Amino acid sequence: MHWIALWWCESPPPASPTSCGSDTPSRGRTQRPGGAGSAGALAPAASLLPSREALSWWALQFTPHVAWQDEALMLEVAACERLWGGRLSLLRQLSGTNPAPGARLLGAQGATSLEALARLRLMVRGERRPDDMPGGLPLDTLSAARDHLDLLARLGCRTWGDVAALPRGGFARRFGAALREALDVAWGQRPETHVWLQLPDVFEQKLELPALAENAHELMWSANRLLAALSIWLRARQRGARALELQWTLDLKRFNGVDLPPHQHITVRTAEPTQDMAHLRRLLAEKLALTTLAAPASWLRLRSLETDPWAGASTSFLPEDNRKGDKLHEMVERLSARLGPQQVLVPVPHEDHRAERMQTWRPAVQSPKPPADPGRRSRARSGNAVEPASPGHRRCPLQGGGERHEVREPGGVLPAWLLSEPLRLDMDGERPCYRGPLRKLIGPQRVEAGWWGGTKDGGQPAVRDYYVAESPEAGLVWIYRERVPTRFADTEVRWYLQGLYA
Numbered sequence: 222m223h224w225i226a227l228w229w230c231e232s233p234p235p236a237s238p239t240s241c242g243s244d245t246p247s248r249g250r251t252q253r254p255g256g257a258g259s260a261g262a263l264a265p266a267a268s269l270l271p272s273r274e275a276l277s278w279w280a281l282q283f284t285p286h287v288a289w290q291d292e293a294l295m296l297e298v299a300a301c302e303r304l305w306g307g308r309l310s311l312l313r314q315l316s317g318t319n320p321a322p323g324a325r326l327l328g329a330q331g332a333t334s335l336e337a338l339a340r341l342r343l344m345v346r347g348e349r350r351p352d353d354m355p356g357g358l359p360l361d362t363l364s365a366a367r368d369h370l371d372l373l374a375r376l377g378c379r380t381w382g383d384v385a386a387l388p389r390g391g392f393a394r395r396f397g398a399a400l401r402e403a404l405d406v407a408w409g410q411r412p413e414t415h416v417w418l419q420l421p422d423v424f425e426q427k428l429e430l431p432a433l434a435e436n437a438h439e440l441m442w443s444a445n446r447l448l449a450a451l452s453i454w455l456r457a458r459q460r461g462a463r464a465l466e467l468q469w470t471l472d473l474k475r476f477n478g479v480d481l482p483p484h485q486h487i488t489v490r491t492a493e494p495t496q497d498m499a500h501l502r503r504l505l506a507e508k509l510a511l512t513t514l515a516a517p518a519s520w521l522r523l524r525s526l527e528t529d530p531w532a533g534a535s536t537s538f539l540p541e542d543n544r545k546g547d548k549l550h551e552m553v554e555r556l557s558a559r560l561g562p563q564q565v566l567v568p569v570p571h572e573d574h575r576a577e578r579m580q581t582w583r584p585a586v587q588s589p590k591p592p593a594d595p596g597r598r599s600r601a602r603s604g605n606a607v608e609p610a611s612p613g614h615r616r617c618p619l620q621g622g623g624e625r626h627e628v629r630e631p632g633g634v635l636p637a638w639l640l641s642e643p644l645r646l647d648m649d650g651e652r653p654c655y656r657g658p659l660r661k662l663i664g665p666q667r668v669e670a671g672w673w674g675g676t677k678d679g680g681q682p683a684v685r686d687y688y689v690a691e692s693p694e695a696g697l698v699w700i701y702r703e704r705v706p707t708r709f710a711d712t713e714v715r716w717y718l719q720g721l722y723a
Contacts, residue, residue: 222413223302226293226337227280227315228345229270229324270321272426275450277418278457279320283311288415291364293341295334295415320453331355334415335407339363339381355407356382365403369396381407424454424525433472433517437509440469440518444505447523452498455531461494464526467505469518481515489558490586492550494529500551507558557586574670575683576639576719634663634689636699636720643717646700653700653716657693664688665702689722697722 270276276294280287283305286297298311305311312328319326329344331337336355339362343350351357358381360366360373366384373396378384384392385404393401405411426447434440444467455462468486475481487508489501557565562584570580646653653659665686685701692698699720 222297222332223299223308224331224334224337225296225298225312225315225328226290226331226334226341227296227326227328228293228341229276229321229326230345270324271446271450271453272428274426275453276320278420278450279318279453281418281420282457283315285417286415287418289418290334290338290415293338295337297334297415320449333407333409334413335363335403351380353382356380356385360384363403363407365400369400420454420457424451424528425522426450427520427522429520430518433519434469434514435517436514437506437512440467440514440521441502441506441509443521444523445502447521448498448502448505451501451523451525452496454525455496455528458528459531460528461496461531462491462501462525462527463494463529464488464490465501465505466524466526467509468522468524469514470520470522471514471516472519473516476516485512485515485518487512488526490527491554492586494531496531497551500554503555504558507555511559553585557584562586574668576635577643578671636697637723638721640719640721643701643719646716646718648714648716651714653690653702655692655698655700655718656695659690659692659698659700661688661690662697667704668701695721 271279273289273294277287277289280294280296284296284298284301286300288295298308302308302311305314308330315328316326327341327344329337329340331340331354333355336358339355339358340350342362343359348359360379360381360383361370363381366373373379373384378387381404384400385408389401402411406413428443428447430439430443432439434443447467451462451465454460466486466488468484470484471481473481474483487505489504489508491500491504495501553565565585566582567585568580569583571578573579644655646655646659648654649658665688668683668685668687671682684704686704687699687701690698690700698718699722700716700718703715703717
C-alpha cells in the first residue's frame with residue numbers, strides 16, 4: 222500500500238507545483254500555535270477552504286480510497302497510481318488541481334497512513350524527516366501516543382523505534398492496547414481499517430455564516446464557498462446543474478410585531494446543464510438583488526434540485542467556431558433572473574389548426590423539451606418514413622419513383638403578426654372593411670377544428686374560411702369568415718381580422 226497525506230495551509234502557493242509530496246521545509250513556512258503534532262497545529266484558515274466534505278469529493282477523482290484521519294486527508298493510491306502516469310505525475314496533478322487556490326497544498330507520502338501523516342506533521346513544523354523510517358519519527362507525531370508523551374519521555378522514549386523496542390506485554394498493560402496496535406499498523410504488521418468516503422447522490426450543504434448577513438451582498442459572499450463545493454461535486458459526479466435552491470435561516474422569529482418564517486429561499490434554473498460556476502454565481506446574484514431579507518441570516522444551505530448527465534464541452538480548431546462571450550441561453554437566463562421569468566418568453570408550438578392555438582408563450586427558463594413523435598418512429602421502423610412537410614406545404618410524390626416536390630396551399634401563407642384577439646370587421650354590403658373595402662386575393666382555406674375541446678381547451682369549435690385580402694391603407698391582411706350551419710343561413714355573416722403581413 223502507498224498513502225498520500227494532504228493538508229492546506231495559509232501561505233500562497235509557490236511557483237513550482239512540487240510542494241505536494243516534498244518533505245523539505247520551506248522558508249515561508251512557519252510553525253503554527255497549538256503545539257507540535259497537535260490538531261491545532263494543522264488548522265488551516267477556514268475562510269479560504271471548501272468544507273471537509275467537498276475536499277474529499279475532490280480527492281475521489283484520483284482514487285476511490287479516500288478517508289479523513291485526524292486533520293489530514295488520506296489517499297491510498299497503490300492500485301491506481303499507474304493510471305495517472307506514475308507516482309510523481311499523480312503528485313503534480315494533485316497540486317495542479319488544488320481546490321483551494323488561495324491556500325497552499327502540502328502533501329507527504331508513506332507506506333502506511335500513520336507514516337504519511339507523521340511526515341506531513343514534520344513538514345508543517347519545518348523539520349526534516351529522519352533517515353530511519355518509521356523508527357526515527359518523533360513520538361509526538363503519533364496520535365495514539367499524545368496522552369503518554371510525558372511518561373514516555375521520562376522513560377527515555379522519544380521516537381517510534383524507542384517505544385516499539387519495549388516488551389509488548391508490559392507495554393500493553395501500562396499504556397493500553399491502542400498504542401501497541403498503532404505501532405503494529407505503522408510497521409505494517411496489522412491491517413489498517415478505514416471508512417472510505419463516497420459521493421452523495423444529491424448535493425446539499427449547510428454553512429454557518431461568520432457574521433449575521435443583513436443584505437444580499439453579504440449572503441452572496443458566503444455562498445461562494447458553497448458554489449466551490451458544488452463545482453467539485455458536479456465534476457466528480459459528471460453531472461451538470463439544471464436547478465439550484467439557496468436557502469438562508471433567519472435569525473429572528475418576530476420583527477416589528479410580524480411573525481417571520483424560519484427560512485427564505487430563491488431558486489435558480491438553467492436551460493441547459495452547466496458546470497460554469499461564474500454563470501451560476503451571476504444568476505444567484507441577480508436573484509438575490511431582487512430579494513429583500515426579512516431579517517438577518519445566520520445559516521446558508523445550497524441544494525441541487527435537478528441535474529443532468531454532463532456530456533462535456535466540444536471545441537473546434539476553426540477560429541470562427543470558438544467565439545468569445547456568453548452563450549445565448551446564458552444571456553436569456555440572466556435576463557430572466559433580472560427582469561422576472563414572465564418578462565422573457567419563448568414560443569411553444571402546439572398541434573392545432575386554429576391560428577390562436579398554434580403556439581403559446583412560456584417563460585424561457587421553464588420551456589419544456591419537445592416530445593418525440595412516436596408515430597414517426599413507428600413509420601421509420603416499418604420502412605415507410607415520410608419527412609414532415611413545413612406549414613403550408615404538401616408533399617406530392619412524382620410518377621415513376623422520382624423525387625417529391627412541394628405544392629404550396631393557398632392558406633399556407635400565414636401572417637407574421639397575429640392579433641391577441643380577432644377584430645370584428647364592419648361590412649359594406651357583403652364586403653368586409655378595414656381601413657377601406659377589402660379585396661380578397663387568396664382563399665378560401667377552410668378550417669374546422671376544436672370539436673373535442675371546451676372552454677378550458679381553447680373555446681368553442683372553430684368553423685372558418687380564411688382569406689388573404691388587401692386593404693387600401695393597411696396592405697395585406699389575414700381575415701376569416703365564420704361559417705354557420707345551413708339551418709341558420711339567415712344569420713348575419715361575421716368577418717374578423719386576425720393577422721397582418723409585414
